[in-house]
Amino acid sequence: xxxxxxxxxxxxxxxxxxxxxxxxxxxxxxxxxxxxxxxxxxxxxxxxxxxxxxxxxxxxxxxxxxxxxxxxxxxxxxxxxxxxxxxxxxxxxxxxxxxxxxxxxxxxxxxxxxxxxxxxxxxxxxxxxxxxxxxxxxxxxxxxxxxxxxxxxxxxxxxxxxxxxxxxxxxxxxxxxxxxxxxxxxxxxxxxxxxxxxxxxxxxxxxxxxxxxxxxxxxxxxxxxxxxxxxxxxxxxxxxxxxxxxxxxxxxxxxxxxxxxxxxxxxxxxxxxxxxxxxxxxxxxxxxxxxxxxxxxxxxxxxxxxxxxx
Ligand SMILES: Nc1ncnc2c1ncn2[C@@H]1O[C@H](COP(=O)(O)OP(=O)(O)OP(=O)(O)O)[C@@H](O)[C@H]1O
Ligand SMILES: [Mg+2]
Numbered sequence: 311x312x313x314x315x316x317x318x319x320x321x322x323x324x325x326x327x328x329x330x331x332x333x334x335x336x337x338x339x340x341x342x343x344x345x346x347x348x349x350x351x352x353x354x355x356x357x358x359x360x361x362x363x364x365x366x367x368x369x370x371x372x373x374x375x376x377x378x379x380x381x382x383x384x385x386x387x388x389x390x391x392x393x394x395x396x397x398x399x400x401x402x403x404x405x406x407x408x409x410x411x412x413x414x415x416x417x418x419x420x421x422x423x424x425x426x427x428x429x430x431x432x433x434x435x436x437x438x439x440x441x442x443x444x445x446x447x448x449x450x451x452x453x454x455x456x457x458x459x460x461x462x463x464x465x466x467x468x469x470x471x472x473x474x475x476x477x478x479x480x481x482x483x484x485x486x487x488x489x490x491x492x493x494x495x496x497x498x499x500x501x502x503x504x505x506x507x508x509x510x511x512x513x514x515x516x517x518x519x520x521x522x523x524x525x526x527x528x529x530x531x532x533x534x535x536x537x538x539x540x541x542x543x544x545x546x547x548x549x550x551x552x553x554x555x556x557x558x559x560x561x562x563x564x565x566x567x568x569x570x571x572x573x574x575x576x577x578x579x580x581x582x583x584x585x586x587x588x589x590x591x592x593x594x595x596x597x598x599x600x601x602x603x604x605x606x607x608x609x610x611x612x613x614x615x616x617x618x619x620x
Contacts, residue, residue, distance in 0.1 A: 317341075346360040407577070423550055460612040584605065588605060
């Protein structure tokens with residue numbers, strides 16, 4: 311916060327602008343990454359002023375660095391702790407990524423989200439990220455009982471797990487956007503995982519019909535932008551999504567949300583049914599992973615490898 315204050319003060323901005331901006335953004339780097347329109351809207355400042363602030367923040371923070379330095383920065387992963395899936399994903403879900411998990415109703419998206427929420431609480435040497443979790447629930451699917459069962463299965467006190475997961479129950483798009491802003495504050499304060507289960511649900515209810523498409527995509531882009539900024543701060547962000555039917559072609563389903571959602575998440579993962587409690591998780595789209603599949607099962611303990619299961 312002090313960093314943003316000093317930065318704006320040195321450039322001669324009036325106190326009222328500084329107050330508003332430092333309430334929303336905690337570092338100059340963060341300021342350099344926000345679209346000026348979002349800065350103008352969220353802080354109530356003029357669009358031209360917002361653009362100038364973002365430009366100045368970029369001047370101060372954007373640098374070119376050798377790729378070897380990037381390569382040497384160790385990657386930190388949130389593991390599924392399911393061998394088949396972690397291998398498929400090259401170690402797990404990297405910090406700073408926005409991950410989409412989509413699939414048919416009842417396939418296990420919520421179970422997967424809860425599973426990841428519990429894993430994130432584990433210390434890093436056990437495959438977690440050792441931090442708090444924000445769970446934004448738009449469908450009423452958050453289950454403390456399931457969290458408790460999965461925590462127990464990992465040798466964790468259920469109470470200690472539940473204390474470290476903050477849940478926001480939202481039903482409208484505007485409430486979702488408020489929850490995401492709060493989630494970003496939590497990430498700044500050390501939260502390591504933000505889950506939105508599911509992202510599209512409130513949009514489906516409020517923005518139905520073709521006439522509302524433009525408004526819907528604008529609000530959806532705002533939600534994704536907020537999640538992208540939480541990811542830039544180092545969190546893993548996981549969104550779940552339903553499917554829309556697609557006839558013909560190799561890919562039988564595609565995720566809902568259209569092109570706005572299409573390019574934001576990386577990787578995009580699909581869950582499909584196999585026999586009984588078996589499921590198949592596949593990498594549908596990723597900037598760094600080849601397409602592939604992993605078999606797993608959903609049990610009382612959460613997601614598990616099928617090897618050794620009856
Ligand atoms: N305690 C449990 N033990 C074993 N399996 C469970 C348990 N609880 C739920 N499941 C499995 O999880 C499935 C439901 O998964 P989940 O609710 O995650 O689906 P979803 O993809 O989120 O569906 P929706 O799109 O309707 O939200 C159930 O069919 C069941 O097989
Ligand atoms: Mg669900």
